[in-house]
Amino acid sequence: MITKQILENIEGEASVHFKIKDGLVDFSTISFPHFRGIETILEGKNILDALVITPRVCGICGHAHLMATTRAIEDAYKNMGVDFSLSDKSKKIREFTLIMETIQNHFKWLYMVMMPEIAKLTTNEIPYKPLKGAFASSIASKAIAVFGGQWPHSSYMIPGGITCDPTNIDIIKAQSYVEELIEFFQKESLGIELEKFLSMQTCKEFNELDSDISILERALISADMQNKGFAYDRFLIMGEHNFTKASKVNHTRVFSVDSKYISVVNSYSPREITYAKNALYKDDYYETGSLARMMSISFPMVRNIHRRYKDSAYSRVMARVFEIGYLLNHSLKLLDNISISEDSIISLPDVKNLTSTGIGIVEAPRGPLIHKVEVEQGIIKNYTIITPTQFNIGSSTPTKLTPVQLSMKATTQKEALFIFRTFDVCSVCTTH
Amino acid sequence: MPSKQDNKLKLLWLQGVTCNGNTHSFLNLQNIEQLLNKFEILYIPAFSTNYTIDKIVKCSLDCDILIFEGAYDPFMKRAGVNLKELLFHYMKDSKQIIALGSCASFGGVFKESAPDRITGLLFNENTLTTTFLDYKDKIINLSGCPIHPEWLAYVLNMLLKNINIELDDLYRPIELYSTLAHHGCTRNEYFEWKIDAKKFGLKEGCLFYKQGCRAPMTHSSCNKILWNDESSKTRVGTPCFGCTEPDFPRDNLFQTKTNMSIPQDIPVGVPKRSYLTMAGIAKTFHIKRLEGKLIDYKTDS
Numbered sequence: 001m002i003t004k005q006i007l008e009n010i011e012g013e014a015s016v017h018f019k020i021k022d023g024l025v026d027f028s029t030i031s032f033p034h035f036r037g038i039e040t041i042l043e044g045k046n047i048l049d050a051l052v053i054t055p056r057v058c059g060i061c062g063h064a065h066l067m068a069t070t071r072a073i074e075d076a077y078k079n080m081g082v083d084f085s086l087s088d089k090s091k092k093i094r095e096f097t098l099i100m101e102t103i104q105n106h107f108k109w110l111y112m113v114m115m116p117e118i119a120k121l122t123t124n125e126i127p128y129k130p131l132k133g134a135f136a137s138s139i140a141s142k143a144i145a146v147f148g149g150q151w152p153h154s155s156y157m158i159p160g161g162i163t164c165d166p167t168n169i170d171i172i173k174a175q176s177y178v179e180e181l182i183e184f185f186q187k188e189s190l191g192i193e194l195e196k197f198l199s200m201q202t203c204k205e206f207n208e209l210d211s212d213i214s215i216l217e218r219a220l221i222s223a224d225m226q227n228k229g230f231a232y233d234r235f236l237i238m239g240e241h242n243f244t245k246a247s248k249v250n251h252t253r254v255f256s257v258d259s260k261y262i263s264v265v266n267s268y269s270p271r272e273i274t275y276a277k278n279a280l281y282k283d284d285y286y287e288t289g290s291l292a293r294m295m296s297i298s299f300p301m302v303r304n305i306h307r308r309y310k311d312s313a314y315s316r317v318m319a320r321v322f323e324i325g326y327l328l329n330h331s332l333k334l335l336d337n338i339s340i341s342e343d344s345i346i347s348l349p350d351v352k353n354l355t356s357t358g359i360g361i362v363e364a365p366r367g368p369l370i371h372k373v374e375v376e377q378g379i380i381k382n383y384t385i386i387t388p389t390q391f392n393i394g395s396s397t398p399t400k401l402t403p404v405q406l407s408m409k410a411t412t413q414k415e416a417l418f419i420f421r422t423f424d425v426c427s428v429c430t431t432h
Numbered sequence: 433m434p435s436k437q438d439n440k441l442k443l444l445w446l447q448g449v450t451c452n453g454n455t456h457s458f459l460n461l462q463n464i465e466q467l468l469n470k471f472e473i474l475y476i477p478a479f480s481t482n483y484t485i486d487k488i489v490k491c492s493l494d495c496d497i498l499i500f501e502g503a504y505d506p507f508m509k510r511a512g513v514n515l516k517e518l519l520f521h522y523m524k525d526s527k528q529i530i531a532l533g534s535c536a537s538f539g540g541v542f543k544e545s546a547p548d549r550i551t552g553l554l555f556n557e558n559t560l561t562t563t564f565l566d567y568k569d570k571i572i573n574l575s576g577c578p579i580h581p582e583w584l585a586y587v588l589n590m591l592l593k594n595i596n597i598e599l600d601d602l603y604r605p606i607e608l609y610s611t612l613a614h615h616g617c618t619r620n621e622y623f624e625w626k627i628d629a630k631k632f633g634l635k636e637g638c639l640f641y642k643q644g645c646r647a648p649m650t651h652s653s654c655n656k657i658l659w660n661d662e663s664s665k666t667r668v669g670t671p672c673f674g675c676t677e678p679d680f681p682r683d684n685l686f687q688t689k690t691n692m693s694i695p696q697d698i699p700v701g702v703p704k705r706s707y708l709t710m711a712g713i714a715k716t717f718h719i720k721r722l723e724g725k726l727i728d729y730k731t732d733s
Binding site: 006008009011012013033034036037038040041045046048049051052053056057058059060062090108112116128130131134135137138141142144145146147148149150151152153154155156158160161162163164165167173340341343344345347428 | 449450451453454456457459461462477478480484486508509511541545577578631632634635659660661663665667668670683684685727729
């Protein structure tokens with residue numbers, strides 16, 4: 001029996017076609033029906049205009065697109081022989097606002113997607129508070145706006161640095177927003193101090209808590225999600241940042257990576273038109289996102305969870321919760337050491353003289369986001385975007401399943417739909 | 433006896449070709465929950481609401497307020513149903529239609545992928561289209577890429593209060609779009625004395641002369657109702673890209689087009705001769721305070 005399910009409350013629209021055998025998913029294909037054509041829109045434009053256009057790929061992770069564009073243009077300058085290094089100040093501020101966007105994303109996913117969806121799989125009482133997530137996210141957005149002017153759709157990162165020239169007043173303001181977020185996370189989500197949460201050793205410690213996170217954790221266990229939703233137990237992190245490690249992780253072993261091994265192939269979607277393509281590394285499918293990033297840095301509690309429950313849906317969800325806490329802590333450290341008198345920007349040669357190619361890779365909330373540019377005298381000849389959802393939520397044939405297809409196999413359709421969402425789907429990015 | 437729910441205005445949010453940017457901007461609204469509680473929410477794509485998209489596309493319901501986010505593509509389908517059919521159904525009985533964002537208002541960024549086909553709901557850039565012309569008196573354009581959450585909150589509150597919203601020629605509320613993005617910009621003094629920003633990444637200087645800033649030609653309240661209650665593009669040294677206007681996105685956004693060193697486009701409503709005279713005089717003065725750095729940090733902090 002084949003059934004089709006349209007997915008809502010994700011970024012954009014997707015549908016999953018299930019082949020059900022004996023009540024369980026035997027095979028599934030995924031289609032993303034809406035195409036927008038950003039790559040074509042960019043062709044022929046001034047390369048700097050991409051700093052305004054690419055954030056509009058996505059309303060929830062546009063800042064990651066901005067950083068990918070900026071890095072791709074900077075890489076093109078370097079490939080043309082222009083030698084420069086960014087000021088420490090601009091690097092830290094870029095990193096800070098990127099992290100804030102990820103935190104914004106994770107809070108929305110937690111309260112607007114995960115909590116309401118797990119409620120469908122358990123008899124446990126789950127509070128329905130989607131806008132609680134939006135409130136937390138709005139604080140993270142304010143922290144971005146201190147430096148970026150606004151969120152969504154800021155264009156404050158430009159080749160060579162950042163457009164803002166903050167004072168200590170701004171730094172203190174941003175710090176106070178992070179402190180407000182930590183306060184919110186402790187009081188409204190965790191029920192314990194952040195420090196205590198980050199130093200948790202075992203899942204048993206959740207039993208002592210009475211909070212949104214412990215409700216979620218218990219619901220995941222009650223839905224048996226620690227025994228379901230397994231993918232290949234191999235992970236990919238491609239973006240260079242100081243909060244994670246660009247690497248591939250096979251089970252727990254960490255290896256180096258090179259962007260030259262990334263490829264894309266057409267999706268297999270026989271029942272419905274799709275505009276998505278699958279992304280692979282060395283011809284294999286890898287899981288990307290929070291679980292991957294937390295495994296790459298051997299974050300103790302995530303490693304413990306993984307030791308016990310491997311790359312189950314439970315591990316995927318809880319890794320994200322821990323990543324919120326880890327990134328909040330990390331972002332405060334970033335702001336602690338900013339030299340305010342450093343230059344915000346290093347001047348680069350006029351873009352009209354830029355004839356080169358470049359690649360920009362960023363860890364977006366869902367994993368590696370890759371922008372490739374080909375520029376001739378400052379004009380875009382070719383622009384290619386590969387998004388994290390293309391790694392996680394590809395649609396392939398039964399002989400070589402993508403992470404999401406494998407993770408949904410042999411579960412009920414209801415469970416499969418939840419597992420699908422544990423990857424955090426971004427349809428608008430995927431069909432850029 | 434009718435319940436309280438029965439008296440609420442029914443709100444429905446549909447999407448065309450979009451990035452969801454207006455949705456995420458609106459989610460930043462600080463009192464979003466109180467505001468949404470005043471309506472009966474039929475459907476908002478971002479989170480679970482009374483009905484699923486499968487139910488919405490059956491066209492068996494009606495709404496009082498229709499929010500349309502994204503550009504209009506006549507070939508597009510939502511959950512297998514033609515967008516055109518959906519829009520006609522829900523527009524018919526609605527009291528008000530809000531074209532949310534520049535894509536819905538004028539075509540915006542996504543118009544560029546198929547310029548012959550994709551438009552705004554009522555406008556193709558600054559020209560009225562015919563498809564939904566019969567409903568023009570119900571349509572309000574809230575342009576901006578994205579909209580500021582307070583702009584949508586303003587319109588929704590006005591509808592709740594049943595106060596007439598006066599519109600400009602492009603169907604935008606004049607209370608939001610009568611001012612320019614330039615109004616309230618912290619760099620205004622540099623504009624007055626014609627002192628340009630020497631490069632990006634500085635507190636000092638106006639971005640209008642070289643860096644492409646469109647704020648003096650852009651109708652919006654970005655420097656009046658600050659973004660995220662915090663700031664704006666120009667306040668952080670990013671030029672205004674004119675995203676509330678029908679010609680967004682223009683080309684060469686980080687560069688001012690000039691003729692003999694004079695910006696080709698000058699502030700809205702200012703006669704060119706007056707502008708040139710004024711600029712010429714202002715440029716003859718040398719004001720040391722504005723030519724140097726605002727803050728000279730003696731020690732690294």
